């Protein structure tokens with residue numbers, strides 16, 4: 177860990193020199209903000225007003241103190257604040273929130289610590305509360321357990337991290353025994369550091385934060401939620417490469433979801449079966465476009481019956497296409513539903529509803545990939561998922577040192593592309609729209625947007641498709 181930290185610091189310093197700007201002025205980097213700053217105060221006031229209006233309590237809540245403030249420049253300003261919110265003695269039916277300043281704090285009332293993210297967009301007159309998590313204010317910590325790694329953290333940081341961890345447990349209804357809880361807290365703390373690094377060095381507009389995967393180590397995350405295995409590829413069995421010629425100018429944006437070629441976002445659960453979802457996603461698209469019928473297809477059939485790939489232990493779409501041909505087609509999601517565990521094969525040939533007749537590899541050039549997508553449909557890809565574990569939203573564009581393009585570990589589906597215009601900075605960011613398989617509560621309603629044009633996270637390296645006639 178130590179050497180890695182040094183390494184990161186070293187690389188970041190050289191990057192700053194390279195790019196020729198001050199590190200803390202990098203667009204998109206998180207920086208500390210003063211709790212006395214006018215914008216911070218305004219953002220905090222706005223957040224508490226929102227929290228108050230969304231709570232069911234009979235009494236108004238009000239801002240007691242701003243404990244911490246961080247800000248990021250992204251199409252305006254994004255603030256992450258830690259605020260203390262107290263109950264007042266003012267009844268909501270008698271006093272409006274505009275007069276809350278005159279209300280006294282109820283000493284016996286609920287006192288909460290909330291972490292909030294507020295987006296202040298300078299060019300429109302309203303703000304946006306992007307997320308918030310509140311937890312009952314913890315009593316002052318007595319003595320920290322010496323076992324915790326607290327060399328670098330001030331006690332206040334630990335207190336904040338504790339609160340965030342408690343929020344996380346509540347939010348995702350995690351259940352740990354006491355011993356496991358301490359261990360998970362350590363993992364959670366390590367992950368908070370990773371989240372900071374991702375936010376700090378983000379080149380696009382993405383925001384990273386505490387997700388349902390925040391108590392998992394990298395190894396656990398890879399084993400249970402990814403499952404793209406280039407090592408399973410047979411060298412002589414790579415699908416033939418298609419040649420794409422880009423003749424017509426491409427539309428500025430394109431989205432197969434609007435053309436009824438993409439099924440709802442699915443959830444692979446705790447099973448390394450991403451490769452099966454990436455495969456069915458592509459075939460669902462091909463079938464929808466060729467046969468004008470959108471049918472949700474069975475991943476479990478692939479998990480159970482594909483004998484080249486390894487079910488919940490990982491696999492590869494290019495293998496799966498061949499296995500589907502050998503099996504004699506795919507059953508529907510309904511007929512062969514997803515279980516998320518390895519079972520014995522229940523495939524029944526007469527129940528197959530969809531057939532493929534071959535498969536192809538697609539070029540690495542992203543202009544050609546876009547041209548192919550517009551003409552033919554969604555694309556199965558492999559990607560490095562390092563920036564995905566903590567992704568909240570925006571266009572993800574990590575530096576290579578945070579997302580090695582040669583380390584593909586997740587199978588997903590490109591369904592479209594676009595350009596994000598930032599009027600504030602007169603900057604436009606091209607992106608791919610990627611369908612993931614971690615449910616619709618992850619990312620942008622289950623989708624990931626990632627930078628388009630420089631092979632970010634290796635997304636262009638193993639693009640494939642099935643052939644439907």
Ligand SMILES: *[C@@H]1O[C@H](CO)[C@@H](O)[C@H](O)[C@H]1NC(C)=O
Pocket residue numbers: 524525526527
């Ligand atoms: C396969 O499906 C057909 C048609 O639904 C059914 O008649 C047959 O019994 C099934 N075979 C097996 C082994 O389940």
Ligand SMILES: *[C@@H]1O[C@H](CO)[C@@H](O)[C@H](O)[C@H]1NC(C)=O
Pocket residue numbers: 504505528529530531
């Ligand atoms: C799959 O292909 C075979 C042979 O090409 C054909 O007989 C069968 O009807 C097809 N099944 C479906 C569901 O399209």
Ligand SMILES: *[C@@H]1O[C@H](CO)[C@@H](O)[C@H](O)[C@H]1NC(C)=O
Pocket residue numbers: 421422541542543544
């Ligand atoms: C990608 O393909 C486009 C269209 O074929 C071509 O104009 C462009 O030069 C290619 N880019 C690279 C880096 O090869």
